[in-house]
Amino acid sequence: MSMPKTQKDFIVFCVAQQGRLEHEAVIFVRSFRACNPDFKGRLIVAEPTGARWSQPTAISAETRALLEAEGAEIISFENRHFGESYPYGNKIEALLALPPEPFLFFDTDTVFTGPLSDLAIDFDYPTASMRREGTWPEPPLYGPGYHDIWKCLYDRFEIPFEPTLDLGQPEEYWERFLYFNAGWFLGADAQEFGTRFLRYALSIRDNTPDELACQSLDPWLDQIALPLVIASLGGGRPGPELAGLDSLTSCHYRTLPLLYARESDAAIAMVEEVCTPNKVKKILKAYEPIKKLVLQGKGKKIRALFDQNDLPRREKVIRNAIKREGLWLR
Structure with missing residues (x-):
């Protein structure tokens, strides 16, 4: 395993737009700066735009000025595939507006309570939040079960399936399978990660496998595609060194x-x-x-x-x- 990147090497970003998210972004940015005064990387607030929104998305002038005064960069990206019909897709499309550098994404409804410098982050091992429940899939009574549902997705994208299983968990129990909360995730190259994330998500949405016929993709599409992206890039479940991202360092309060x-x-x-x-x-x-x-x-x-x-x-x-x-x- 390669040595973790230093603080100056990576981007921290969230997504915000007019309304609730821009106000949450104030808490996000101000708490980040309070806990990470020596952070040398880029703190970015990504702002969605485009015809896929029926209402204005631009962050208000007053909030924009406050965020920028706190040292946040606001960059715009166009929703070409998701937008209002699936706002959770913002985190996918926003990645493509970033440079091909290491990144750490957080949902905007996150507050920081400790410094990222306390964590041993290895961006070459992509991973994501384990603060989740068994929300997806919901296997029907007569099948397919968890195994067949997840395996069909790994097979579609030619990703090895068996290495992702937690064999310490019982068969047909949801925690046996790689599943994350998309409240935070990280990787070594935002462009590569985002390109793959978008490809997998669109494939699942537009050409849904038969095994998923009884499953809801909204709002779970991002969390369905995320473990596939992480596994395909050689990542997996986070180790204890990143536990702070689900507790002492950052809190995804929702x-x-x-x-x-x-x-x-x-x-x-x-x-x-x-x-x-x-x-x-x-x-x-x-x-x-x-x-x-x-x-x-x-x-x-x-x-x-x-x-x-x-x-x-x-x-x-x-x-x-x-x-x-x-x-x-x-």
């Missing part, structure tokens, strides 16, 4: 109600800290969840609903409890 319900005190404190300055409040108060949960302090009511040492195992239970209080804001 929605602010879930942040307050189940994430660490450090993650909540960082969100509240980076939203505090008046120049930031002025922009973020336009987004109702931040205004009410963070700036007005109603997130504390959500926190009080749950025992952090005994959280419900199912996210649906958490969401329903928050909804009953009228605080499910997103």
Whole structure:
């Protein structure tokens, strides 16, 4: 295994556009800078454009100025294949707007709580987040099962299947198969990774294998194609040296109600800290969840609903409890 790249060698990026994502990008960028003051690479916010959106996508002038003042570069990319019909495809097409350099992608609903320099990142071993549930596939009663569904995809793209299996897991159990959350992923060459990601995703969408006939591709398409890309490039499951990307270094909170319900005190404190300055409040108060949960302090009511040492195992239970209080804001 080659030596990990140094900080100055790579790109950190997320995707943002007008509305919710641009406000989340403020938290993303400000928390990143707070935790990584010596970062020498490029911090990029990729902005989708093009006719595949019926509403404006351009980040507002005020938010753009704030992000750039924090040292973020905003680059535009055109949605040629996805767009409004499948916004999760942004992360795929955004890669093609980057140079062929090492990269670390994060979903915009991420807050940083520690420095990336604490992690031993090897960009020559592509990998992604393991903070996931068995959301896909959902094998029908009479088959095909997990094995046949996943194997048909590896066979289509001529990727060795057996090396990707976790043989410590039972047959026909979802964790036996390579499956990631696409909340963060990394690789050595954004262009190569993005080209392959796009090819696999379009092939699955436009020429869906018979084994997937009963499966939903929306919103799971990116997470179906991602392990295929990673395996084809010689990567796999992350080792313990990257565990911080799912806990101590970065937190993919997904929605602010879930942040307050189940994430660490450090993650909540960082969100509240980076939203505090008046120049930031002025922009973020336009987004109702931040205004009410963070700036007005109603997130504390959500926190009080749950025992952090005994959280419900199912996210649906958490969401329903928050909804009953009228605080499910997103």
